[in-house]
Amino acid sequence: HRMQELVSKDKEPITPFIDKVRQLYRDLGVSTILVIGGSGDYFDVADCVICMVEYKPHDLTEQARVIAEKYKAERKPEGGEYFGRITERVPLAHSFDPSKGKREVKISSKGLQSIAFGTHNIDLGAVEQLVDISQTRAIGDAIYYATRYMDGRRRLREIVEAVLSDIEEKGLDVLSPRPVGDYARFRGLELAAAINRLRTLSVRQRP
Template structure:
């Protein structure tokens, strides 16, 4: 038994602040990888994160299929529906909104966000911009105005690297400053700064944050065949799956750590499609069933060509979040929604 001392980050909204090159993003990266155990000597053995923490970022150009991004984006020009949002080429803000909603759908309880990989207009709208551009002409409700709702209404915490926008001090429960790669809790000091220097911006939330919409994947939109082979799934790289003839781009799914996981993700999608998708079951229930099945039978069941007691030996267990991320990035994916208010 080892007694461990160190800094625990409580639930809620946490900011990691500090000067450039002092370790803010490095700490967040360690927290991203803290969802996995580390071997002795790795240096991160005691960096432990909730297993259902998900890194969120902007992802220009990704496909989005039937995602309700209305908590963040409404009233788009030309009347585009954001309760059932679809696009083959998402912008920075719409992709980040979709990434959050998909992570919540998959069961995330902690969001990890870095300002460096976020869409600026999605993260904040300051008082001057509010005065210049009236809200009726701005479809985006910034993350700044939703991050507390995520915690208070849904119990979802956020750890956010923020070095350039002090407006987030108003919504933070905990503030950690990185100084020469050492974390220091400066929450009380940050509160005094926030009180002495008010931002004068207006909160732009007009509705509660709720998850009422269910998405049901349609099994006919998954085709693992290639040529004469009914199933051909390849992990071409850590961040690329070839599912039949369809590439799945995972370059911005940042918590995959080994190509064996990527390979397992591809075959897990195939297993889920064949065994649990029926055109009526929502994606979270499919992920639950898949996890339970893998827990009971092990990773060998992912291999559709396994014979007898043979072990494929080239799979590593992926999380449900990376499986969901790959499903959501399959460009042939079709979803049916239930619970949408017309």
């Protein structure tokens, strides 16, 4: 509230997340988990408040709502009625080159957190929920498999969904021209994360 008094909205291009968090859930179905301390502003927008007391979690949602009602927030919401439009990306197939030397396709996993895609390395170090190198191996081949759906119109989300649909229908072996026994199932967000980390990736934006 004090900062809003000092800097008016028309002079501040950044919208605080607290003013968009409800719209993010309502409009796009995206939940938010915040680990914070010392900020009671979120009591007004939280569905659930969990407090760690002596290293044990306690549901204090009702107490938080009582406090929020007792101490009314003085700040003015700046997020608008809706979250806003998200511009999605359309991956372009020509930016995916799995060749290396005389081999047209050379893809391999280099440990749990690295994929060699042609002459380029994809670093999955921040994709922390991968647990087995077989997942990494499958993701590497899934990237190449996904290029068949990159027609210049499909969004990244639609491409990932198409790959997962094929896996669901035909099994993981659909990712390889020959049967293999060292693939493990991965999630769509992990495939998307790997594609996003390919340095040669080119996209065009689509509303």
